[in-house]
Amino acid sequence: MSTHASESAVTVLGLGPMGRALASAFLDAGVRVTVWNRTPGRDRELVGRGATSAASAAEAVAASALTVVCVVNYDAADAVLRQDAVTDALKGRTVVNLTADTPDRARDTAAWADAHGIRYLDGAIMTPTTAIGTPQGVFIYSGSAELYGEHRPVLDALGGAHTHLGEDIGRAAAYDIALLDIFWTSMAGFAHAVAVAGAEGITARELTPFAQGIAAILPPLFEEFAGDVDDATYSGELNPITSGASTMAHIVEASESHGIDAAVMRAIEGQARRVIALGHGTDGYLRVSELLTRHLR
Secondary structure, three states, X not given: OOHHHHOXXXXXXXXXXXHHHHHHHHHHOOOEEEXXXXXXXXXXXXXXXXXEEOOOHHHHHHOOOEEEEOOOOHHHHHHXXXXXXXXXXXXXXXXXXXXXXXXXXXXXXXXXXXXXXXXXXXXXXXXOHHHOOOOOOEEXXXXXHHHHHHHHHHHHHHOOEEEEOXXXXXXXXXXXXXXXHHHHHXXXXXXXXXXXXXXXXXXXXXXXXXXHXXXXXXXXXXXXXXXXXXXXXXXXXXXXXXXXXXXXXXXXXXXXXXXXXXXXXXXXXXXXXXXXXXXXXXXXXXXXXXXXXXXXX
16 A cells, blocks of 8 residues: 555545445555445445445535546536535545546536636546456546646556546547447457357357457557558558458358348448448558548548
């Protein structure tokens, strides 16, 4: 436990699974913790370990110079933070919002905080609850570097790697959205794959070792093709998009032969065909990223 952490205090608003994990990690590090949740009863274990249960959100934020918010979305966060009593109690204090939402919502909340004399950092948690308080935790933040540095000793109590991404308050949420995009499209791909495999008599457990092999291919490809995107080269030397479109068509055909919805793969194939129609058939698949952002240029 760090000396700074043991002498510090934090309020945690929101005691869902992640909020409880955050509060627990703070307690383990010797931080004085005040907790509050809209639904009563979720703080019993934490209180038993030494946390203070506040009767109201306003009482909770008044107990600490730093408040960490972790609720389902910014609608839920706003419903708590923008109550008059809570807003008044937060003046001159710091809010670190670890609630997931969009970059624009983060910027809107930062503007509201600034207008009310509240110091504000936005952030995101990039690992599951089981990683909180361990070296495997990953946290990203954006906003004032000075404010982040001030509260870093307490935030470090959450364990793992902490990265400040810059002064743009929406930057952490932008990273979060982009990375969740990878996660959920990957999970959707796996769900569809096990459905197709199952229709051919292959169980999910039988498929998974090979699926893990496919997943292991991706990190080096991400690193290689990131340069293609940033440099607008889109090399198709390893696998031109025409070849990829052919395999996509096979997936659609095999899926629909079993009556399995292939709408997602049809959309992916459609994007690839549009790239080919624009004369980029010898380029790599990442040329699609340019197609998706043409209207921004």
